[in-house]
Amino acid sequence: MTPAVARRSLALLMLFHCGGALAQLSTTASIVSDYRARGVSLSDGQPAPQLTINYDHPQGWYLGGFASRVNLRGVEDSTQLVTYAGYAHLLSPGLSWEAGASKSFFQRGAKYEYAESFIGLATENLSGRLSYAPHYFGKKDGSLYGELNGNAPLNDSVRLVAHLGLLHSPSPQGIALPTPTYRADLRLGLNVDIDSWKLQLAWLAAQKKHPAYVYRDGGSPQTWVSSIGYEF
């Protein structure tokens, strides 16, 4: 890990620990069989360890950090750190809105770093979010991502989860010919929570990416992924 990423991680951790007695600070360590973001693999189809630290303030402010092993085109065996912060507020029982921003750093490959802002609405079983990144993975023009997430509990510990996303993105750099600028991704999964353990098995599908994108993503656009995590 480079000194810059390490410094940012340390600063984030210190900020969390200054939260006071009212803070709700949770940490989740997990291993995913394939780190897929918006339908494409950021780990080249390989398993990746991940760590999330999340802080919630009673007034609705939140911030957190997420780290994962990544394997991008030209940046192999690297680490991604996503820091995020925002505000989520209950409008009425079961309905809330949120607004926030995130910044993604890479241990190697600073050219892929990007910031993103988002707004969203959530009900008891559905949520929707719209995100905008001026330079998504270093692209010259802005990218917009809309997503819908569903959540259907089957019993106390098992839930069906579904996700549908649509990314509107400019053509990759260096491509002369017009390329599709929309890409949809779908995730259907089963989540099991057993005490502090979190297990997920999901089927993912995404429209084929253009070969010039930064992701290596050697695998199929349709795949099964699984994860196991522990929250403490």
Place this chain on the structure above:
Amino acid sequence: MRFADLLLAVLLACTAARTSAQSQPVPDAQVAEGRQVLVMLHLPAPHFRPDSGYSGAYTDNTGHGARRRIAAELAQHHGLTLLSDWPMPVLGIDCYVMQAPPGVARQSVVAQLAADPRVEWAQPMASFSALESGSVRDPLYATQPAAKFWHIAELHAHATGSRVQVAVIDSGVESDHPDLAGQVALQENFVDASPYAAEKHGTAVAGIIAAKAGNGIGIEGVAPGAHLMALRACWEEADHGTRCNSFTLGKALNFALLHKAQVINMSLGGPSDILMKRLVDVALARGVTVVAAVDPQLPGGGFPAAYPGVIAAASDHAQSSIPALVVAPGQDIPTTVPGGRWGLVNGTSFSAAHVSGMAALLAGLHPNVPVKRSDFFGGSALAGGIDACATVLHAMPHAAGDCACACAPVLSSKANKTTE
């Protein structure tokens, strides 16, 4: 074996282990209820997280570890034992059950906890009882008051409560009873101390509301087209009494709200309770009809019957000075009982079941209009209380006259004379 296959195997094995663990009774959970308190912690609104498994909805209990840790600290600080917890997203809280040691004044523990800034509120665990009197008689020997005074067979030509979701928050319902088979759409157990079981009170209430009609056996429910949610929040005790508490009832109410119940029946009563009040407030704000049985022994009819907005049901054979009651049959009611049998029951619990059935009929006619107290016509002067025909016809004025003669209400005095 691929990683995904391996995880699936682990996932299924763990689910089986969890199911098995849940079926183990906790013997002293009920005994110590008088020493238990409920501690509510803030449940943050859902928000963005980059974790791949996070679905971003209220029912996703991510962050539970942080709240569990705070609850453990609170329990340790106040000398309490942490027993259980349940997220209640409709209120934005995570509810923890803690138990004080013997000899410690529970009210002072509640006051100390409530003063902690990490706690949204704290309250004693309240006890509730089903409102029935006497025991089930057998065999079935009388006709249904709802048939005699309400003419439900004629009403069913106009309304059956078709597809109305009715939550029966009670003891366990015998879902495979011949008169209830197919009527129970959802079944859940919220009593940690014992697994789901078919019990007398819940089965009796369910039968009055939605027993099958026209199947040639047993009784006819007031709303046979309704879909029941059998939510076991109460349990039968050795003395055949049926008891519940704030936590089990709160969990069941939370579930009913999450699963879009249109009518909630609570044939029970007890002391005023903050958690239940807040959940009932949410239900009423969402247009859900909440029906509760009046407890004649408690001031104002007890809680939740006396709570504003709740439709309070009393028996047509009981004297009551409580205003705005809805009176319905509550004595010698034939209904379903466990073991595939039928028996007679008594009490305001079963008046509430009749009112919930009638509310389901009205909700079936106008699914998007909340059923209110003012929608029920009749009163204690009529046998059976509610003037069922007027109540249903008022909800469907285009059918006026269809059953005006057949459904003529019977005065209580005349009904009594006939019986004598």
